[in-house]
Every structure is written in C-alpha cells, then in structure tokens.
Amino acid sequence: MMQISNLLIQFLFIVAAAPFAAGLVRFIKARFQGRKGASPFLAYVSLATLFKKEMVFPKASSWVFRVVPFVVLASSLCFAFLVPTIFHSGNLIFTSDFLVVAGVLMFGSIFLVLGGLDSGSAFGGMGASREMTIAALLEPTMIMVFAAFGLLSHSFTIDGMMVSGLISANPFLILSIVALVLLALGENARYPVDNPATHLELTMVHEAMILEYSGPFLAMLEYASAIKLTVFSFLICNFIFPGTLLDPAVGISGIAAGIILGIIKVIAVMALLALLESVIVKMRFYRINEFVSISFFVAFFGMAAAVLAKSMDFISNYYTFFVALTILFTVLIFGNLRTRPVLRYYIFSSLSIAGIAASLGFSEIQDAAHLFFFAAVTILVKVFGVPFLIKGMLKKYDKTNQAKTFLRPASSYLLAAIILVVAFFVTIRIPLVGGIAWVSILFASIALILMGTMKMVIMRNICSQIIGLLVLENGLALFTLVTVKTLPVVVELGIFAVTLISVFVLSKLSTHIRELYGSTDTEELRNLID
C-alpha cells in the first residue's frame, strides 16, 4: 500500500513539476542570452489562461483532430507513470519494460502526426512528414541503447537496468548514455533537431503539427510535451546516478528527500539543456540524418562493447575507455584539415589523457595524489594554456585555416589505421610488455608518437606542424605515465612549462613567417637550399 502511494506521489510530482521545468529552460536561456527572462512559474499561468480560452477548429478537420490531444496527453502521463523517477518500482517493476515504454511514446507521436495531418493545412502536413522521418530514424538508437543496458543487467525493464547500477563497472556505457542524451534531444524536439521557440515555417517540426490547435487543446499538447521532457531528464539522471533512486518503502522523511533530489535533478538538467541550446545552433533538416547516425553509431559502439564485455570476459577499466577516446580524437586530428576542429580535437584528446591519469589515480592507491596532480596540470596546460596561445595565433590570420596537405583526408585516415596496426605490433613485440602493467596506455603512446611524427611529415601548414609536435608530446606524456609514473613535482612542472614555452615560441615565430611570407605553407620556405 505504502509503495503504491509513493508511486502516486512520484507521478504527481512529475505532473506538477513539468510546467516549471519547461519554464525554467526558457528562463535560463534568456539569462544566457543577456535578457532578464520571464519567471519560470509563468508556464503555469499561461497553461491556465489557455484552458480558459475558446477553441477554434479547422473546417476540414474530423473527429481525429479532437481525439489527438487526449491521446497525446494520456501517452505522456503513462510515460511519466512507467518510468522510475524518484523511487524504483518495487512490486510494479514489470510495468517499465522498455518495449512498452517505447511503444507508449510512439503511440503519442503517431497521434500527434495524425493531428497535424488532419488539420488539412500545409504546415501540419509538412511538420507531420518531418516528425515521422525523425521518429523513424531515432527508433534504432532507442532500441540499441536499451538493449546494451538490458544485455548487461539481464533485465528488460528500465527499472531493472537502473537498479543494477551498471555504469560504475562498465565505463563503455557512457557511450550509451551519450546516445540516450542525443535521443532525448531528438524526441523532445530540442536543439539541434528542432527549435521549440520559433514558428518559422521552414524549420519548425513539432510546432508545425500543433499550429492549428488552440485553447485547452493546445494547453494539453504543450503540457504533454513538458511532461515528456521532464521524464526524459529524470531518465538520463537516473541512468548516470542510479544511487539516487530511493526505495519505495521509505517513510515521510524519505519522500521529502526524494522530492528535494527530484527538484535538484530538474534544475540541473534544465540548466545544462539551456546551456547546450545557447552554444549550438539548429541543424538544417537535411543534416539531421548526420545527427541521427551519430547517435546510432554511438549507441551501436556502446552495444558492441557490451557484447564484447559479455562474451569474451573482457576486463574493462575506465582508463581503457579513456585510452580509446584519446586514440579516437588523435585519429580525428590526423585526418582533419581545418585548424579549428583540429584544435578542438586536441583539447578533447588532452582531456582524455587527463582522464586516463585521473582514473589510474582512483585505482592506484600509492601514487594517487601524484596522478591527480598530473591530471590537473594537464588540464590546466593543455586544455586552457596551449589552445589559448594557438587561438591567439590563429586570430590574426583567419582566412587561411584550410591546411594544405600531401594526402587527402580519406588516405590520411587509411594511414592512421596502418599506424594503429603498426603500433599494435610494436607494442606486442617490444620487450617491455612484461613489466608494464597498462599495455593499452603503452599502445596509445606509441600510436600517438607515430601519428604526431607522421602528421608533421604529411602536412604543409605551419599550424599543423605545431599540432603534430603537440600530439607527439602528448604521446610522450602517456609514455611517462607507463614508464616512470612518479617524477618529482618540480621536474613535472618543468616539462609542462617547456611545452608552454615551446608553443609560445612557435606561435610567435609563425606570426613572423606569416608577416614575411604572407602564407603559412611550409613549401614556400625554400629560400635556403644551397
């Protein structure tokens, strides 16, 4: 009995908090854009106002048009009821089977599409066709994400997946979480798939379908989408922090704690969403397939890693995950020709190196302080210091950020693949393997050293040569980790200082070169040949 009442409380909490959540995103976004913004509680008032208003129906519409708001709202409410948000479900665990949940969501969106079509207006039909395209493309991602969790937790229910607390033991599930976030953005018609704040005929998807609704029906549809957004935010939070789900059998104080946690989660997720929507732009409709395929591949890799981990008893640690990320970003650096993305990937790969050091710090007790220090200084120097210097250098010559190269991107990626294979054979043949505990890091360091050197050879641009040198240097940082681990702090700081100084010298020198040669192509540096 207690359980049922607590589940009702959780349901009521979501229903009550949903308009606040929707208002909060708008409020925080306004603050990010330098506006004062309407109060987050305005959403309640506007819903109430809509309920009081009179309704207008298009002449061409049929009974379907009148049914749609009820079905959509019902599907959202059902979704809110099925997914564990504050408490895990206890006896009702069987209800949150992920196929059921996906079906309920799909049911709602099909009726929304029907409503858009039934209105008979051109916009409704356009929105409906777009919505169907996106929904159909996102479906595989959803299956992949939940299948990965299901495989590892032996459970088909979302509840069971969350309760097993997989994420701390299986780092690759971070990929599935990322895919889930992308999925949630698509499902809830947020950036970069749709813009919830505009009624521009060329871009709107969700808004186009509900364009003909007014009064209480419009209120119901908006309410339904707010509930959906709120539940998705809880879903993501609970997958990342399964410990925050409470047992349904707790007393009054437990309920209070659960509600406070819930409010914190809503505020945190909405703030992050607002931040995300302030820094990215909406994609063109024809680029949405890229977004969707990224989400599918991320989910697919999460699934593949899960299958590997399951079938081969493959031991995975957080540091192997970060090693994989480091190599991935370095390969992207290797093939990319434009300077700005390269710099961004450099930042990511340095972050992953810091991640390697930090995750080693969690597993190694004796050198932990030193490894954390290494991670912190790496972030300071290579995520902020070095990119800052290079950006300062780039600012002065914005026109020429397309690097000239001797190899096209496709062949560069092939070369990168060859380098990875070579590095693998070097790693297994090198006589060090017996002594080095973290072979994957050794592999990454050899791969990075080779790729950095190769990048300097195949690129003809000054900036790319600097980046190549930095990649080489990153490889050596990893090599330091696997070989000596502990260096005196002074020595370590000295190495980082030398990195910074050399980037400074290189960027200053390249400014001179650009002033004197008017280009950054190293093929032009051919005056001294005698």
Add this chain to the structure above:
Amino acid sequence: MVIASIIFLFGALLPQFLKSEKNIRLSSVWIAVLGGLAVFNLSFPVLFFAEPAWSDSWWMIDSFSALMASLIAFVYMASMFVSYRYIGYEYRENILNVSQVKTYFSLISLFALSMLAVVFFNNTILVWLALESTTLFSTFLVGLYKKRTSVEAAWKYIILCSTGITLGFAGVLLANYAGHLLGDESNFSSMTFLTDNAGSLDPNILRWAFVFIFVGFGTKIGLVPMHTWLPDAHSKAPSPISALFSGVLLNVALYVVIRFKHIVDGSLGQPDWTNRFFLIFGLMSIVLPALAMLIQNNYKRALAYSSIEHMGLISLAVALSPLGLVAAFIHMIGHTFTKSALFFGAGEFLLKWKTTKIEKVKGAMKYAPYSSALFLLGVLAIIAVPPSVLFASEFILFSRMFFAHWPLAVFVLVMLSLVAFAMLRLSLMLVFGSEDGKKMKVEKWNITHTVMAVELAFVFSAPFFLTSPAGLAFVESLVKTVSY
C-alpha cells in the same frame, strides 16, 4: 652553482630594464665575465687540481662536465666580447633596434645558462629539459633579423630540433624505466645512479633507449641525415651566436649522447654495439659535408658544413674508444676554439661587406688585413696543419683507425683532404678576391681580433701541453669518466 645561475639570470633580466643600447651592451659584457668566472670557479678545481668529483640528486660535477662547462663559459665570454662590437655596429647601421638588442642579450644569457644546466644536472629528465630549452631560447637568436631567410632558418631549427629532442625524451624515459625496475624509488632517474648500476640494468630496454637518444639528440649534434637545420641556422644567425652554436651547442648535445653511451655500454657489457652507431653516422657526417663544401659559395655555410664534418670526426673517434676517446676529447677542445674564432672572423667580413657570398667580398686583404690574416690562420688550424691541436687529435685518431679498419681510414683521409682542399680554396678566394676599385676604410685592430688571436694562440700552443706527460694525464682523467 646557485651563485652562477643567479648571475646568468640577472644577466637575462638586466637588459630589459636599461634604456640606452650602449649600457645594455656594456653591462651584459661585465655580467658575462662575472658569470664565466663563477663557472670557472666551479669547474677548474675539478678539472685541473684533482679535486674529487661530486654529485647529489640534482647536480653533478666530474671532469667531463667540468671540461664542457669551462668550454661553454669561455666561448660565452668570448662571444659576449665580440657581441659588444658586433651588435653595437649593427645598431649604428640601423639593422637592429633597441628592443632587438634587449632580446639578444637576454636570450643569450638564458641560452648559455641552459647549456650549463645540461652539463651540470644529474637528473636525466632535467638534462633533457635543459637541452630542450637551449633550442627554445636560441630560436629567436637565429631569427633575430626579421628577414625571410632568417625566420625560415629559425623555423627549421626549432621544428627539427624539438622533434628530435622530444623523440630523445622517449629514450631518456626508457632508461629511467630500466632504472625504475631496479626498485629504487627515489633516485632512479639520476645520471650517477644509472652509471653506477649500469651492469644490472635490462640491456634490451637500454638498446631501445639508445636508439631513441642517438637519433633524437643526434639531430641537435647535426649528424648527417638529421643535419638539415644546421647550415641554415649557422649561416643566418648573428656571428657570435653561430660561434656559440658551432663551438659549444653541438658539443653539449654530444656530451649527453656520450654519457648515455657509457650507461648503455655498461649494461650491454661491451662497447661494440653503440660504437657501430657512432661509426656509421660519423662516416656519413664526414662524406656529405666534404661533397657539399666543394660547391659552396657562402663562407658562413662552408663553416657550418665544416662543423658537421668535425662532429663526424669526433663521433668516429668516440667509436674507436677507449684510445679514440683521447682523440675525441682533444678534438672537441680544439674544434671549439678554432671554429668559434673562425665564426668571429666571418662576422667581421659580414659587417664590412654585408654579404655572405664569397665573390662579393672584394679586396679583403687590403681593407681588412687583420681579419683576413687571422681567418686564414684559423682555416689552417681547422684543416689540421701541424702545430694545430686538431692535428694532434687527428693523428691519434688515424693511428688508431689504421690499426682497426685500415680501408676506412684511407677513405676518411681522402675525404678529409677534399675538405681541406675546399676550405683552402674558399678561404683563399675570400681573402684574395679581386678588387673592384671601390674605396673602403681600412679596418683597425679591434676587440674581435684580440679574441680571435687569443683563441688561435691557444690552438697552436695547446698541443705542446697536451702531449706532455701532464697533459696526457689530464686527458686520461677525462677519458676515465666515460670509457667502458
């Protein structure tokens, strides 16, 4: 040690606070003299008065590092004296402005300090750091004149040397790793620890380490396939800087490689494996400059190629250790003095005729008689004409080489005579080039000539000391520090 570094750092800071260009030059020279004397105070007791070598976890002085430090300090002081005239002259000619003069004198102090750090540090990673900072501090010295050619030279210099030294770091780390495996947590990265425990280090790891160190730091030595930065940087840098580069920087890099060779030899139990590297790369470094010099028409580049060739000779001598090491040390000393004198002389020609092309220097003997005479004398010394100290070292080298691999020795002799022919031809063309009737002021005896004369006097008198029993004992004590 601390006093000396404070003096050098002070020398780097002071130019930034002075306004007049004359004061900057004057104060820098005095501080350089002070700094040089402080270094001599550290190194001479170990070098000449048989004070015992000492080391702690940071610093190390034995007679090898003391010798290198004395050479650095000497050439540093000499090039500061020359800079006093050289930079002042270019400032008056409006080639340089005050801020460039400030940069020059600040960086040259830091450059010298980091070279000294390389030879005095005991921690191998700090040695690497110091070697990397020699590149960083000297890049803007190479690119001091903001001209197309000099920034190009500076770019090649920093990219090649940084890459090389960064690869060398992999080797240093591997050597440290081998030390780490012995279980000593605190000082596994110190040079003395690795040397003392060389016998128990894992030879497989050290082999890999040596490959990285040799190729990486070999870039900085200027051994042949990795030498491409060297002629550019030497010919485009201001002449006192070229003298520092050629006279000491290359030797400093070689010092590090020889130290590591000693460790690796100890681990492998025999020196043959490492000797092979020195032999092959040394040979290549003799052949290529010998051919390149035949087609030179630029006297500073010719001197740069001659530096590569001499580094090749020293490597060849190291490859024939232990007796070869005697030749290597004598050659190192002789080359430092002779080549720096030659670059100072080349600087005088450059100031007067504003070109490094040989055919454009007209009537050198008439308008610059002292420079010409001293330059010719220097060239005679560098091609090892008998009383020169280089003759002594090459004599020892070849006596050993005929014994070990005689066909090679004949081949190297042929190459050396090619070099000698090319050097003589170029310098005679330079000094006795045709006149074009344009009147110039005849030069007066100046401070550069004094410095050159002192250096050449040393070069031609040193053999008499070095071949005496006391001199041989002195060289023997040097050899003992690094011979297997």
